Amino acid sequence: MLNQQVLNMLWPALWETLYMVAGAVFFGHLFGVPLGILVVVTSPGHILPNRFVHRVLGVIINIGRSIPFIILMVAIIPFTRWVVGTSIGTTAAIVPLSVAATPYIARLVETALLEVDLGVIEAAQSMGATPWQVIYKVLLPESLPSLVLGVTITTISLVGYSAMAGAIGAGGLGDLAIRYGYQRFRGDVMLYTVVVLVVLVQLIQMAGNFIARRVDHRHPSQ
Amino acid sequence: MLHTHGFQNGQTSVSAVVPMLRLENVHKTYGRGANQVQALRGVSIDVMPGEIFGIIGLSGAGKSTLIRCINLLERPQAGRVYIDGVDVTDYKGAALRSMRRQIGMVFQHFNLLTNRTALGNVTFPMEIAGVPRRERERRALELLDFVGLRAKAHRYPSELSGGEKQRVGIARALASEPRILLCDEPTSALDPETTASFLNLLKDINRRLGLTIVMVTHQMHVVRAVCGRVAVLDQGRVAELGSVAEVFDAPKTEAARRLVKEAAIGA
Numbered sequence: 001m002l003n004q005q006v007l008n009m010l011w012p013a014l015w016e017t018l019y020m021v022a023g024a025v026f027f028g029h030l031f032g033v034p035l036g037i038l039v040v041v042t043s044p045g046h047i048l049p050n051r052f053v054h055r056v057l058g059v060i061i062n063i064g065r066s067i068p069f070i071i072l073m074v075a076i077i078p079f080t081r082w083v084v085g086t087s088i089g090t091t092a093a094i095v096p097l098s099v100a101a102t103p104y105i106a107r108l109v110e111t112a113l114l115e116v117d118l119g120v121i122e123a124a125q126s127m128g129a130t131p132w133q134v135i136y137k138v139l140l141p142e143s144l145p146s147l148v149l150g151v152t153i154t155t156i157s158l159v160g161y162s163a164m165a166g167a168i169g170a171g172g173l174g175d176l177a178i179r180y181g182y183q184r185f186r187g188d189v190m191l192y193t194v195v196v197l198v199v200l201v202q203l204i205q206m207a208g209n210f211i212a213r214r215v216d217h218r219h220p221s222q
Numbered sequence: 223m224l225h226t227h228g229f230q231n232g233q234t235s236v237s238a239v240v241p242m243l244r245l246e247n248v249h250k251t252y253g254r255g256a257n258q259v260q261a262l263r264g265v266s267i268d269v270m271p272g273e274i275f276g277i278i279g280l281s282g283a284g285k286s287t288l289i290r291c292i293n294l295l296e297r298p299q300a301g302r303v304y305i306d307g308v309d310v311t312d313y314k315g316a317a318l319r320s321m322r323r324q325i326g327m328v329f330q331h332f333n334l335l336t337n338r339t340a341l342g343n344v345t346f347p348m349e350i351a352g353v354p355r356r357e358r359e360r361r362a363l364e365l366l367d368f369v370g371l372r373a374k375a376h377r378y379p380s381e382l383s384g385g386e387k388q389r390v391g392i393a394r395a396l397a398s399e400p401r402i403l404l405c406d407e408p409t410s411a412l413d414p415e416t417t418a419s420f421l422n423l424l425k426d427i428n429r430r431l432g433l434t435i436v437m438v439t440h441q442m443h444v445v446r447a448v449c450g451r452v453a454v455l456d457q458g459r460v461a462e463l464g465s466v467a468e469v470f471d472a473p474k475t476e477a478a479r480r481l482v483k484e485a486a487i488g489a
Binding site for chain 1: 293319320323337346349351379
């Protein structure tokens with residue numbers, strides 16, 4: 001059964017996972033959202049068309065997305081050390097997780113913003129809106145439901161990615177499952193860890209769906 | 223409440239009055255080389271203060287491009303655009319935006335913000351212009367009252383009918399107290415009954431506010447119902463221009479005759 005010893009391992013591991021994921025969700029969006037916005041507004045026929053910037057950002061995002069996470073994590077160790085002072089531990093893991101999440105988020109943001117009807121953007125321009133006003137008063141609010149679902153998808157992906165962060169001593173649920181459950185043949189630890197992960201992912205998805213529905217006024221609600 | 227801009231009721235005394243809108247030999251071409259499309263090939267139109275001016279043509283005649291050249295959503299490659307005697311063709315940045323605030327626009331597909339209520343949509347242009355919150359909400363409610371939608375101020379566009387959405391569109395266009403109202407196929411997505419009540423509202427606005435209205439449409443009965451003068455656009459050129467009666471009762475050009483015939487069949 002679920003004894004005190006297992007609980008003593010599960011609790012800290014859960015908090016480590018939540019800490020890493022929350023940090024990476026925050027910093028990933030801090031950089032990924034502006035990047036996604038920039039890709040959209042510089043696309044041909046949009047509010048600030050710029051073929052050069054659009055192409056260069058597209059290439060950078062694709063490069064970022066094509067590097068396997070485990071390799072990225074090792075490759076940017078010098079950068080991680082420069083940012084947090086160490087390349088080992090839970091806080092250090094937030095750096096590669098954020099770097100991996102940024103281009104991923106940029107694409108999700110791009111997809112969400114492209115859903116906004118060009119006619120609505122044109123209407124705002126016809127009222128004398130500045131490009132900045134079009135971005136934060138039209139593009140972002142109009143695509144909010146999709147953006148919320150994007151955050152949900154990112155968060156769940158990061159729960160998965162954070163399991164690999166055990167490789168740099170970050171701890172977390174995935175690491176617990178690998179070290180105790182797999183390498184020490186503790187089937188019970190493996191099972192409980194997986195159950196906690198399943199519940200965690202379910203809760204994140206449910207919360208995301210709930211919020212997305214609440215902010216969506218595109219269809220009649222009654 | 224709503225400002226009157228001095229000119230009343232379609233009084234178009236020709237000589238002394240400066241046109242509210244003057245298009246001078248406007249050209250617009252899309253694409254390059256073999257894919258080039260000449261949307262406008264030298265269009266000149268004067269719209270007098272307080273009149274309701276119709277621009278009619280079959281699809282592909284260049285109507286939408288033309289109306290977008292007025293507030294420079296499209297930039298003409300050649301020709302000039304004058305608003306109330308001022309050449310605005312080369313306006314950019316802040317000057318362009320403040321010019322656009324003086325020109326309201328209503329769209330075929332309404333183009334309302336889906337995540338804002340009717341009230342939020344009407345306050346939007348004032349928000350952009352920096353009007354304080356209380357002031358813009360008070361004015362937005364007055365405007366919704368004016369278009370007969372005060373009771374639905376807190377409804378989202380998805381909860382409104384097509385006709386109601388277009389009324390919100392009108393209220394929104396009037397919010398910045400424009401001098402010109404541009405209507406791009408405003409009734410094409412409305413059923414006949416809603417169209418009639420929308421056109422009455424448009425006439426009422428013109429009469430009460432003395433607002434100059436430019437309307438693009440392919441529906442002849444719409445032009446007949448509200449417009450004083452009309453230009454027939456055909457393949458990027460003005461084929462015919464005159465009073466509605468002149469143009470529709472005695473069309474001189476092939477393009478105008480075709481429109482009259484189509485309308486007879488369509489109605």
